Amino acid sequence: MKKLLQSLTSLWKEDPLRYWEKRARKHGVRSVLNLGHSREEVDAVTEWQKGILFPMLKAELVGGEQTLLDFGCGPGRFTGGLAQLLGGQAVGVDPIQHLLDIAPAAPNTEYRVSRDGRIPLADGSVDVIWCCLVxxxxxxxxxxxxxxxxxxxxxxxxxxxxxxxxxxxPDSKHWQFRSLAWYQQLFPDVALRQLGDYEDLGERISVLAGRKR
Ligand SMILES: C[S@@+](CC[C@H](N)C(=O)[O-])C[C@H]1O[C@@H](n2cnc3c(N)ncnc32)[C@H](O)[C@@H]1O
Known part of the structure; x- marks a missing residue:
């Protein structure tokens, strides 16, 4: 009984990166979406999200931004488009090498793997951090x-x-559902404002932006 409980606990506490590695290998690009979306829907969902999010980002830019970090870029669904939107350089960073391996090459776009939670970029080198569902x-x-x-x-x-x-x-095994206010207090150095919401498969997705003080 004790052994059974221990193995159940270790299953529950599976290392999050191991989980993403397995999910990525099983589902490819679809792994970064709500799996309620079918394989056939992946491209259409990405284009739909771009149609909502890119104009919101564009409205926040002041011009002159040169470097964007796509944090947790996964298979680079947005990275190349973000470089184009910015008219600058985009760097996609993710801890899962398999996702970076299937990310598309694009002009002014590169992908780097992160290790031990460290973003492989220099201090004060980024004008924009894009962090989508990470x-x-x-x-x-x-x-x-x-x-x-x-x-x-x-x-x-x-x-x-x-x-x-x-x-x-309620939270699931690998996802925490937190409130908008919770995310706002997480970044005391950034005055995050709510730009809007959209719904994906009945779940509210919130969009926030703010500048580092
Ligand atoms: C739901 S997916 C979103 C991927 C991408 N932003 C998109 O919208 O297509 C979550 C991503 O976060 C990455 N991830 C998980 N833990 C992370 C961490 N500690 N730091 C950075 N990225 C992480 C996963 O590998 C995965 O690519």
Missing amino acids: LGGIAESALPSTVAEFTRVLKPGGLLFLVENTAEK
Whole structure:
């Protein structure tokens, strides 16, 4: 009985990166979507999200931004388009090498793997951080170091653009559903404003942006 409980507990506590690795190998690009979407829907969902999110980001840019970090870029669904939108360089960063391997090459776009929670970019080197549906998959205990990494790489006055699932539902094994206010207090150095919401398969997705003080 004790052994059974121990193995159930270790199953429950599966390392999050191991989980993403397995999910990526099983589902490819679809692994980064709500799996309620079929394989056939992946491209259409991505284009639909771009149609909502890219104009919101564009409205937040002041011009002159040169470097964007796509944090938790997965298979690079947005990275190349973000470089184009910015008219600058985009760097997609993700801990799962398999996802980076299937990310498409695009002009002014590169992909780098992150290790041990460190973003492989220099201090104060980034004008914009785009973070789309990533933080909900990171445990609360690991978030302070993620926030510290954002603060380290983002230039003073740089823009944080955040997209997160804020549905009011219980956490699942690998996803935390947090409120908008929760994300706002997570970044004391960024005055995050709600730009809008959209719904995906009945779940509320919130879009926030703000500049580093
Ligand atoms: C739901 S997917 C979103 C991917 C991408 N942003 C998109 O919208 O297509 C979550 C991504 O976060 C990545 N991820 C998981 N833990 C991470 C961490 N600690 N730091 C950075 N990325 C992480 C996963 O590998 C995965 O690519």
